[in-house]
Amino acid sequence: xxxxxxxxxxxxxxxxxxxxxxxxxxxxxTARKGVFSGVAAMALAVVGTLTGVIATGGxxxxxxxxxxxxxxxxxxxxxxxxxxxxPQRTALSHAFGGLAAGLVGTAKFFLxxxxxxxxxxxPFIVVALVAEILLGFLTFTGSILAAGxxxxxxxxxxxxxxxxxQNASNLGLFALALALGVALVLHPLAxxxxxxxxxxxxxxxxxGVLLIIPIGGADMPTVISILNAYAGLSxxxxxxxxxNKLLITAGALDGSSGLILSVIMCKxxxxxFFNVLFGAFGQTTTASAEGEQKAYKSDTIESAAMVMxxxxxxxxxxxxxxxxxxxxxxxxxxxxxxxxxxxTVKFAIHPVAGRMPGHMNVLLAExxxxxxDLVEMDEINGDMPQADVVLVIGANDVVNPAAxxxxxxxxxxxxxxxxxxxxxxxxxxxxxxxxxxGIDNELYFLDKTFMLFGDAKAVMGELARKLAGEGGH
Amino acid sequence: MMLLALxxxxxxxxxxxxxxxDLMGAVFVFMLATFIGFMVxxxxxxxxxxxxxxxxxxxxxxAVVGAIIVSAGKDSPGYVTLLGLIAIFCSTTxxxxxxxxxxxxxxxxxxxxGGAK
Numbered sequence: 001x002x003x004x005x006x007x008x009x010x011x012x013x014x015x016x017x018x019x020x021x022x023x024x025x026x027x028x029x030t031a032r033k034g035v036f037s038g039v040a041a042m043a044l045a046v047v048g049t050l051t052g053v054i055a056t057g058g059x060x061x062x063x064x065x066x067x068x069x070x071x072x073x074x075x076x077x078x079x080x081x082x083x084x085x086x087p088q089r090t091a092l093s094h095a096f097g098g099l100a101a102g103l104v105g106t107a108k109f110f111l112x113x114x115x116x117x118x119x120x121x122x123p124f125i126v127v128a129l130v131a132e133i134l135l136g137f138l139t140f141t142g143s144i145l146a147a148g149x150x151x152x153x154x155x156x157x158x159x160x161x162x163x164x165x166q167n168a169s170n171l172g173l174f175a176l177a178l179a180l181g182v183a184l185v186l187h188p189l190a191x192x193x194x195x196x197x198x199x200x201x202x203x204x205x206x207x208g209v210l211l212i213i214p215i216g217g218a219d220m221p222t223v224i225s226i227l228n229a230y231a232g233l234s235x236x237x238x239x240x241x242x243x244n245k246l247l248i249t250a251g252a253l254d255g256s257s258g259l260i261l262s263v264i265m266c267k268x269x270x271x272x273f274f275n276v277l278f279g280a281f282g283q284t285t286t287a288s289a290e291g292e293q294k295a296y297k298s299d300t301i302e303s304a305a306m307v308m309x310x311x312x313x314x315x316x317x318x319x320x321x322x323x324x325x326x327x328x329x330x331x332x333x334x335x336x337x338x339x340x341x342x343x344t345v346k347f348a349i350h351p352v353a354g355r356m357p358g359h360m361n362v363l364l365a366e367x368x369x370x371x372x373d374l375v376e377m378d379e380i381n382g383d384m385p386q387a388d389v390v391l392v393i394g395a396n397d398v399v400n401p402a403a404x405x406x407x408x409x410x411x412x413x414x415x416x417x418x419x420x421x422x423x424x425x426x427x428x429x430x431x432x433x434x435x436x437x438g439i440d441n442e443l444y445f446l447d448k449t450f451m452l453f454g455d456a457k458a459v460m461g462e463l464a465r466k467l468a469g470e471g472g473h
Numbered sequence: 474m475m476l477l478a479l480x481x482x483x484x485x486x487x488x489x490x491x492x493x494x495d496l497m498g499a500v501f502v503f504m505l506a507t508f509i510g511f512m513v514x515x516x517x518x519x520x521x522x523x524x525x526x527x528x529x530x531x532x533x534x535x536a537v538v539g540a541i542i543v544s545a546g547k548d549s550p551g552y553v554t555l556l557g558l559i560a561i562f563c564s565t566t567x568x569x570x571x572x573x574x575x576x577x578x579x580x581x582x583x584x585x586x587g588g589a590k
Contacts, residue, residue, distance in 0.1 A: 019513065042572075264519075
């Protein structure tokens with residue numbers, strides 16, 4: 001068997017393992033097998049590539065080994081972050097992925113250009129190269145910025161940044177990048193080609209920033225998914241440049257995953273892709289926040305505990321506030337105490353609750369809440385009228401009835417968890433200020449709603465103490 | 474016409490590619506892989522969307538293949554090698570952290586009474 005055949009064979013097995021890896025993710029029972037399969041696939045890919053490189057006379061092996069070691073040394077601590085920081089870690093990881101693709105594309109272009117290799121810079125290859133660096137570098141800066149927003153780094157504005165002609169100027173820059181790309185495809189070996197290439201890199205880096213600054217925290221699940229898709233597609237483009245089918249397959253798997261997640265997130269917010277990327281949330285919302293001052297009814301934690309003890313069914317709706325306060329372990333205590341008293345407790349999970357797809361599930365799983373009690377929005381809404389108590393923990397827009405009724409509301413049409421249909425509602429909220437989008441939540445002003453103001457962790461801790469104290473003796 | 478031009482496209486420098494570019498073949502692979510990706514991923518439970526994303530994150534670090542090829546090139550100038558090495562570093566970071574954190578998260582998902590305390 002020639003080295004080339006061996007390489008292709010290893011790649012083939014690797015591809016199959018990548019597909020199995022994703023297939024096994026369909027069920028929590030088999031999901032861990034999926035990780036092992038993915039690791040095996042990646043190992044085969046690396047071994048295969050090294051085999052090919054050695055057979056064709058490569059060099060720099062010590063340097064390559066060093067880069068591997070350094071990457072592993074940085075990657076290991078990144079895997080140990082607290083689970084509330086997983087959205088940031090994921091965004092950072094997209095940034096690394098984008099940068100890697102962009103750098104490989106850049107290296108290839110200058111290599112071919114330096115060799116005056118006209119054949120290697122055939123039109124199709126240059127198209128793929130331009131796509132690779134555009135997606136790669138855009139993902140790089142965009143993801144860094146997204147990670148910064150999620151980490152709440154000081155010098156990155158949290159609120160959406162908007163300015164006049166924002167979309168027009170972005171489109172103008174995009175047109176400029178396209179024009180440079182076309183020029184490069186037509187004349188890849190022109191003396192000005194490296195400058196055009198550099199120009200595209202600069203524009204891509206700028207795009208990443210410009211596309212993310214107008215996006216607010218509530219849109220992060222969609223944005224992270226889109227960046228995920230971009231990172232995958234840049235690997236596909238790299239596959240076309242290098243004529244490597246393993247890169248194309250693995251990149252396409254990643255790309256389609258990101259795309260599916262973005263579509264699910266968009267649907268869960270009743271918004272289109274276009275609207276998320278170009279329709280900065282937040283400008284139109286200030287008007288509705290003014291208007292008459294309505295009064296909240298607040299209640300003591302003690303009486304909340306009493307009401308919950310008497311309930312048959314308690315539905316907990318977690319949101320980003322739970323993550324921020326790191327309240328999931330206290331939530332687990334309350335869950336345990338209520339269960340002990342014979343109360344059925346379910347969690348209602350909105351697809352965009354939190355800052356990335358599935359964020360709430362991971363946090364609740366960390367607190368060892370069995371996943372059978374984590375119920376998706378569509379499934380639990382039918383049971384809401386039977387719920388005696390709904391406990392909203394740091395969630396806001398996902399339970400706002402305005403999404404169903406108020407056509408002027410920016411979240412109108414978004415599917416929500418029908419918390420208002422329950423018999424009683426308790427909502428834990430940090431302050432009396434309106435939620436992220438600056439929209440008042442009618443749920444909080446209903447007759448059956450009682451507010452528990454305070455930090456989610458403190459309130460849940462207190463609730464657990466009250467529940468334990470009264471039932472124990 | 475484009476296909477004609479491509480058939481003349483010689484294999485790029487050392488380890489740069491595997492044989493001649495078979496454009497239509499590559500497009501076929503891309504299309505099929507995308508379909509498989511859609512089918513497989515649509516079945517992933519919503520429960521696991523966060524681990525799914527960190528897993529695909531690790532998978533997209535397949536860019537390491539391209540990075541190795543670029544870094545190992547014999548006749549490439551130093552800066553090309555350097556770009557390749559940085560790309561290896563970035564991809565390895567994603568491979569290591571992506572797989573590890575996915576496994577860490579998945580370990581936490583437990584069923585009712587399934588040994589969870």
